[in-house]
Amino acid sequence: MADPALPDVIRVPVLADNYVWLxxxxxxxxxxxxxxxxxxxxxxxxxxxxxxTHILNTHWHPDHVGGNAAIKAATGCTxxxxxxEAAKIPGLDRAxxxxxxxxxxxxxxxxxxxxAHTAGHIAYHFPSARALFCGDTLFAMGCxxxxxxxxxxxxxxxxxxxxxxxxxRVFCAHEYTLANARFxxxxxPDNAALMARFAAVQAARARNEPTVPFTLxxxxxxxxxxxxxxxxxxxxxRRAKDVF
Ligand code: ZN
Ligand code: FE
Numbered sequence: 001m002a003d004p005a006l007p008d009v010i011r012v013p014v015l016a017d018n019y020v021w022l023x024x025x026x027x028x029x030x031x032x033x034x035x036x037x038x039x040x041x042x043x044x045x046x047x048x049x050x051x052x053t054h055i056l057n058t059h060w061h062p063d064h065v066g067g068n069a070a071i072k073a074a075t076g077c078t079x080x081x082x083x084x085e086a087a088k089i090p091g092l093d094r095a096x097x098x099x100x101x102x103x104x105x106x107x108x109x110x111x112x113x114x115x116a117h118t119a120g121h122i123a124y125h126f127p128s129a130r131a132l133f134c135g136d137t138l139f140a141m142g143c144x145x146x147x148x149x150x151x152x153x154x155x156x157x158x159x160x161x162x163x164x165x166x167x168x169r170v171f172c173a174h175e176y177t178l179a180n181a182r183f184x185x186x187x188x189p190d191n192a193a194l195m196a197r198f199a200a201v202q203a204a205r206a207r208n209e210p211t212v213p214f215t216l217x218x219x220x221x222x223x224x225x226x227x228x229x230x231x232x233x234x235x236x237x238r239r240a241k242d243v244f
Contacts, residue, residue, distance in 0.1 A: 007107070007129050009171060011210060012044045017175045018063055019212055021133060022050060023126075026105035029053050032077075033124070033133045034173050035067030042074055054104065057081035058135025059121040060088035064173060084113075084120025096122065114157035117144030121157070125164060132168050132216070134161065139172050140214050141197070142180030143225040143234075145242065151235030158226050158234075166217035177201050177211040183244045187224040187237060194222040 010022040014036050021033040022045055031054035035041045045052050052075045057065050059082060068079055068090040080102055083095035096102065098113035102124060109126045114137045121144075123134040136144035138161050143154055181198045188194050197218065201211050219226045228234035 006131075008048075009129075009131060009169075009213070010044060010048055010050075011212070012041055013175070013210070014040050015063060019171070019173055019175060019210070020067075021171045022048065022052075023056075023104070023129070023131065023133070024048070024050055025107050025126075025129070029105065031056055031104055032067075032071065033171065034058055034064040034135055035071055036063045038067035038070035038074070041067055041071060051075065052077045054102075055079045055081075055091075056102065056109075056124055056133060057089050057092075058123060058133065058137075058173070059118040060085040061118065061136070064135060065090055082120040082122045084115065085118065098122070112160050114160060116149035116154035116157045117147060119148040123161065125168070127165070130165070130167060130169050131171060131213075132161065132164060133171050135173050137161070137172075138170060138219065138223075138226070139174060139180055140170075140177040140201070140211055140218070141184040141194070141223050142176055142241070143223075143238070146238060150231075151238060152231040154225070154238070155228065155231035155234050161216065162220065162226060164216055166215065166220060168216045169213040170216060170219070171213050175210060175212060177214075178205045183241050184222065184224045186244075187240075188222075188227070191222065197222050 008024040012020040018036045022030040030050040081089035083097040086095040096111045100111040102109040109124045112123045117136045
């Protein structure tokens with residue numbers, strides 16, 4: 001993004017709709033978030049002149065850890081991941097949980113426990129970079145499916161993310177925005193901010209442009225899961241979205 005005070009975060013689109021992120025936290029160095037695969041990530045880092053020093057995993061799903069072993073073999077990087085899923089994270093060097101910190105150069109990340117999509121899912125918040133790497137917990141106008149958790153778990157997870165500064169840039173792991181928007185407008189057809197965002201997102205996707213990152217402020221205004229009043233309402237909306 002345009003703010004020169006903020007470090008670059010480079011998008012690497014892989015598989016059908018995954019985004020792998022290169023967080024260029026220092027000159028010529030980056031951390032990779034949720035590498036689904038290795039080769040396009042190694043190529044993107046090389047092209048940007050960045051050495052990969054760390055992998056940060058948010059959860060154990062193969063489309064988030066599939067590149068771990070090959071990237072570690074190629075770079076010798078350190079792999080950081082969720083303590084509650086440690087046995088399922090290939091090559092894990094450092095298991096972290098809620099309240100832990102991850103230092104990358106001048107940037108200190110806070111680990112947030114957001115188990116719901118998977119039971120041990122974590123997110124990484126770097127306040128000095130205004131960046132949140134949230135894996136499959138929060139999406140633009142959506143949230144992750146509840147594979148291992150309950151609506152209560154997701155409500156608690158989103159409550160932690162909602163409490164971060166509204167100008168936080170959200171780097172989620174999938175381009176699910178347009179499908180999420182189509183569902184969201186059925187929940188809140190009278191939400192003007194949502195209708196405007198739906199139009200903007202449709203136009204962006206028609207031009208084949210990405211819609212990630214976005215800001216937490218965007219979600220506070222338009223995301224039916226972030227805006228759910230309680231866990232029961234979130235659960236109702238999640239079940240409806242599952243069959244939408
Ligand atoms: Zn997942
Ligand atoms: Fe995923």
